[in-house]
Amino acid sequence: MDYDREFLTGTVGLLILSLLGERAMYGYELVQEADRRSAQQFQLKEGTIYPALHQMERAGLLTAEWRESEAGRARKYYALTAKGRRQAASKRRQWTALAAAVGAILGDARA
Amino acid sequence: MPDDPNAPATPECPGVDALIEQIVREAHLPNARAQTDLRRELAAHFADAEAAGDAVARFGAPEAVAVGLRHAYRPWRSALYAAKLVAVVFVSTVIALPLQAAAHLQLTRDAPHVGEPSVGALRVGLTPWYGLAAHVSLAVILLAVVAWEFDIEPACRRLERHPARFVTVVLGLFAASLVAHAWWGLQVAPGEALVGAGATVIVWTVSLAVIAHSDRLLLRLLGGAL
Numbered sequence: 001m002d003y004d005r006e007f008l009t010g011t012v013g014l015l016i017l018s019l020l021g022e023r024a025m026y027g028y029e030l031v032q033e034a035d036r037r038s039a040q041q042f043q044l045k046e047g048t049i050y051p052a053l054h055q056m057e058r059a060g061l062l063t064a065e066w067r068e069s070e071a072g073r074a075r076k077y078y079a080l081t082a083k084g085r086r087q088a089a090s091k092r093r094q095w096t097a098l099a100a101a102v103g104a105i106l107g108d109a110r111a
Numbered sequence: 112m113p114d115d116p117n118a119p120a121t122p123e124c125p126g127v128d129a130l131i132e133q134i135v136r137e138a139h140l141p142n143a144r145a146q147t148d149l150r151r152e153l154a155a156h157f158a159d160a161e162a163a164g165d166a167v168a169r170f171g172a173p174e175a176v177a178v179g180l181r182h183a184y185r186p187w188r189s190a191l192y193a194a195k196l197v198a199v200v201f202v203s204t205v206i207a208l209p210l211q212a213a214a215h216l217q218l219t220r221d222a223p224h225v226g227e228p229s230v231g232a233l234r235v236g237l238t239p240w241y242g243l244a245a246h247v248s249l250a251v252i253l254l255a256v257v258a259w260e261f262d263i264e265p266a267c268r269r270l271e272r273h274p275a276r277f278v279t280v281v282l283g284l285f286a287a288s289l290v291a292h293a294w295w296g297l298q299v300a301p302g303e304a305l306v307g308a309g310a311t312v313i314v315w316t317v318s319l320a321v322i323a324h325s326d327r328l329l330l331r332l333l334g335g336a337l
Contacts, residue, residue, distance in 0.1 A: 047173070050152065076151075082267065086323075087330070
């Protein structure tokens, strides 16, 4: 499904923070994980992940380090800082409240 | 493409190399190290993505990615961050000083003059400890900023959300204050020490709240994915 850009702009940050809250990941892995968990409902243009990651790193929400895999391929892994964990918790609370409010309105509108 | 020994090998695809170079060029990163890092990161992405096929099409418009990266590396971000720190210290100090003044108010009575009624005039003033308390408050504010910015996690907990923890910290500081005064051979009324400890912990709590709010404001101003 193609989503309106205005819906996606606010959610990319939340998704990145939530996924990185579980473990450190590199950019391509984040895209693949979002795709897998949403059963291909949430398919980002893969390039858009990198500006978001760099913005968050510059804002102190993430740290980044290069790691080499067993196959010798180096990848840049991102992980949450404590600030990032606080921001993730805040965004998750806001999203939950917003989703409940919008759902209530849409539910009432249908009735 | 510059010969970077750290860059993973990308498949034989001049399109990918050209796309990466376009993004690095148009992102206007601040230095060569950042450019090399980005080049390496994008090359690693395409090395992973190529196995799934159609990597360039799935990547999206390089112009949009470059614009997003330019946004992340705007030079005034550092100035905004510095302004945030200055504002946090200023606002916290403006709150702390009157708070400590209120905690160190004392009523004193003037000695009566000869020939005047035996009861002297009542005056409101500050205890001798106010100056020290003001300096301690400033140190507390700066420590709170350092703890927050360097993610010293236990120190960043918001005490106002945990009343039991708040009371424990106040009592701990009160005990430490009594010990410190005894160590230096100074007299302090326990009530004064307790009020002073409470005021100092409130200064710490308020400072963290000011920092947290300023962080949210800064992230909103920086916009984008934040």
